[in-house]
Amino acid sequence: MSIRVLIADDHTVVRDGLNLMLTHLDGFEVVGEAADGDEAVKQAVRLRPDVVLMDVQMPGLDGVEATRQITELAPKVAVLMLSMYGDDATTIGSMRAGARGYLLKGAGRDEVAAALRAVVSGQAILGQGVADALLARIGSVTAVADYPFPELSDREREVLALLAAGHRTNEIATTLFVSPKTVSNQLTSVYAKLGVADRTEAILLAHEHGISRR
Incomplete structure (x- = not known):
C-alpha cells in the first residue's frame, strides 16, 4: 500500500515540487496540501494521512505548534519536518512537539523518501547536518x-x-x-x-x- 502524504508549506512552488517528486516515486500518494499551520492541522485530522511533510515557518500557526496539535488530535499521523532552518532550538522544539524526523530542504529525493518511510514505521530520523548540530548541542x-x-x-x-x-x-x-x-x-x-x-x-x-x- 502507498504511504499517504499531506504536504504543508506556505510556498506554492515548494508544494508543487514536492507533489511532483512524490508522484514520480513508487509507494507514495499525496492526499492533500496545506498552505499554513491551521490548515495542516485541519487536513491531518480530516484526511488522517500516514505522514505530514511539514514546513517550520508558515503564516499564522507555525509548523512546530501545528505538529503539537496534530500529535494530540491525530497521534497515529507521523510528522516529518522539512525546513530551511537547522538550528538547535528549532530542531529540538520540533521533536519535543512530536515530530518524528527533521530534514533540511536541501535533502535529496532519496533522502526524503527514506525519511518518510522511516517515520511512518516508527523510527526517528535526523537529516545530514541536523544530527551533527544537535549532538554538538548535547555536548x-x-x-x-x-x-x-x-x-x-x-x-x-x-x-x-x-x-x-x-x-x-x-x-x-x-x-x-x-x-x-x-x-x-x-x-x-x-x-x-x-x-x-x-x-x-x-x-x-x-x-x-x-x-x-x-
Whole structure:
C-alpha cells in the first residue's frame, strides 16, 4: 500500500515540487496540501494521512505548534519536518512537539523518501547536518584527547555517558532521537570495545574513569 502524504508549506512552488517528486516515486500518494499551520492541522485530522511533510515557518500557526496539535488530535499521523532552518532550538522544539524526523530542504529525493518511510514505521530520523548540530548541542562528554576510551566513536561515547547516568535503553533512544534497536546495537559495540560483559560492568568501568552524565 502507498504511504499517504499531506504536504504543508506556505510556498506554492515548494508544494508543487514536492507533489511532483512524490508522484514520480513508487509507494507514495499525496492526499492533500496545506498552505499554513491551521490548515495542516485541519487536513491531518480530516484526511488522517500516514505522514505530514511539514514546513517550520508558515503564516499564522507555525509548523512546530501545528505538529503539537496534530500529535494530540491525530497521534497515529507521523510528522516529518522539512525546513530551511537547522538550528538547535528549532530542531529540538520540533521533536519535543512530536515530530518524528527533521530534514533540511536541501535533502535529496532519496533522502526524503527514506525519511518518510522511516517515520511512518516508527523510527526517528535526523537529516545530514541536523544530527551533527544537535549532538554538538548535547555536548560530548570530554575532549577526544582526554577521553579514557579513545576506541569509542563519538556516538558511542554519548551512549556510554547516558548509560552511566542511569538511563535505560528507551530513554537513551529518546534523548538521541534514534530507535531503541539502534541504541542496543551501539551498546553491544561499546561492551565489546571495553571488554565488559554487560550493562552493569560498563557502568562501573565508566564511573571508575569519571564518566557520569549530568
